[in-house]
Amino acid sequence: MPISIRKVVISEFGDVSKVNVEQSSIDPPKPGEVQVAPIFSGFSGADINMRRGLYPMQKKAPLTPGYCLAGRARTDGTHIRVGDLVACITVYDAEAELINVPEKYLIRVPNGVSPEAATALVLDWATAYGMVERAKVTHGQRVFIHGVSGAVGYATMKLCQLRGAVVYGTASERNHQVLRDQGAIPFVYTNKDWIKTMQELGGVHAVFDALGGESWEESYSILPPCSGGKEQGLLVAYGQNQSALSDTDASGGAVKPVAKLLFKNAKLFSNRSTCFFYVTRDQASFVPTVNTLFGMVRDGKIDVVIKNIWDMEDIKTAHQSWASSSGLGSNLIRISKE
CATH class of the missing domain: 3.40.50.720 (NAD(P)-binding Rossmann-like Domain)
Incomplete structure (x- = not known):
């Protein structure tokens, strides 16, 4: 049965009035998919350009943005188990309480790497x-x-x-x-x-x-x-x-x-x-790169700095202040609290 969720929706292309949090539903995952509850979604220029309808080869509105995530698996897959902390590139739909993701794109996050860091790293x-x-x-x-x-x-x-x-x-x-x-x-x-x-x-x-x-x-x-x-x-x-x-x-x-x-x-x-240069989740180098970065965090070689974390309910503020906020590092949308 479909599950009721809340998610960000860009109803049509334009200013921040076109992006809102709406009630929706999600179907059970299809074969080969795992249902994930995002904890954080990345927030970047891709979100801004998608809202404006300027991202290359993007979907038509209405759409749910969210290019990447870190979250907990809610269903079992072949290798992923319920409760595993996973990260992935999704391109769309990460700004939602639940998302169905092909299991082949999910990367298990090791102990010692936080959900915030994993979202920025991926x-x-x-x-x-x-x-x-x-x-x-x-x-x-x-x-x-x-x-x-x-x-x-x-x-x-x-x-x-x-x-x-x-x-x-x-x-x-x-x-x-x-x-x-x-x-x-x-x-x-x-x-x-x-x-x-x-x-x-x-x-x-x-x-x-x-x-x-x-x-x-x-x-x-x-x-x-x-x-x-x-x-x-x-x-x-x-x-x-x-x-x-x-x-x-x-x-x-x-x-x-x-x-x-x-x-x-x-x-x-x-x-x-x-x-x-661009990164895709289908590149042969992608998963090895992410795992290398996970290792660098655990070894203390890099420190993942987060500039801003906005709650999903504050998505308009995120769009309005993305280009003007002070500080260094990555921007995230908090989808849920563990």
């Missing part, structure tokens, strides 16, 4: 880890991160620092001191001083840029000079969150900017290259 940190691996960041390199105080930005900073890199980045000025305390060298994005400074240093070995559009062009310009330079530089683009952060129009879509970005790789004999 998407924010997994994305950061994959990007740092892709850029082959090594000791002594210079890296530049846009939105270094944000969820993925913070994780990327800490993983780069673990490898001995020097981290520069852009962030709101209200977060600069805490970033300096963390060993980063922050800049304000808007005055563009960071461009000249990085170029005068000879460029950076890797740029991680979640903004998109014009920012990707600027980030490309701070890679090592093309002429006479032996150092290689890589622009790792992801997210395309500029419109979500500034509440501007992004009706041009995501395909053209990414194509333009990747076309730069057609330049012969260039020491600059670009890539567009």
Whole structure:
């Protein structure tokens, strides 16, 4: 029989008035699925873009957002048992009291890793880890991160620092001191001083840029000079969150900017290259990455910092304040209390 639940619903695309908590129901899990009670759902630019109808290839409204979760299994699977703490990427539907998830996507969370940390690790940190691996960041390199105080930005900073890199980045000025305390060298994005400074240093070995559009062009310009330079530089683009952060129009879509970005790789004999990075739950590297991160938490190598936790009932506040809150780290929606 269907079970009564509450969940977040984006009724139609638009402003925060279109996102509400509603009463609904959920059917029993199908064969191969496990029913999970989320404790936390991740909250990111994907939620903002989905609410605005701008997320690439997204479902039509009405829909329930929630890209990832950590929660308790409520039914048995083949390997998952009732009560197991699990984490996964869902893309949709994690902002609900219950969700049916294909068991193959559930990753058991080990003892010593909290539900809060697991939620951040399964998407924010997994994305950061994959990007740092892709850029082959090594000791002594210079890296530049846009939105270094944000969820993925913070994780990327800490993983780069673990490898001995020097981290520069852009962030709101209200977060600069805490970033300096963390060993980063922050800049304000808007005055563009960071461009000249990085170029005068000879460029950076890797740029991680979640903004998109014009920012990707600027980030490309701070890679090592093309002429006479032996150092290689890589622009790792992801997210395309500029419109979500500034509440501007992004009706041009995501395909053209990414194509333009990747076309730069057609330049012969260039020491600059670009890539567009994203994480999916079907990637062969995904589960090993998450388990590696779980191990790093247990070993004390990384500390998963949470910036904000909003209750599901405060979902409008989460949408309104996502881009303006102070602090470092990941944002979560609390779905239930253990």
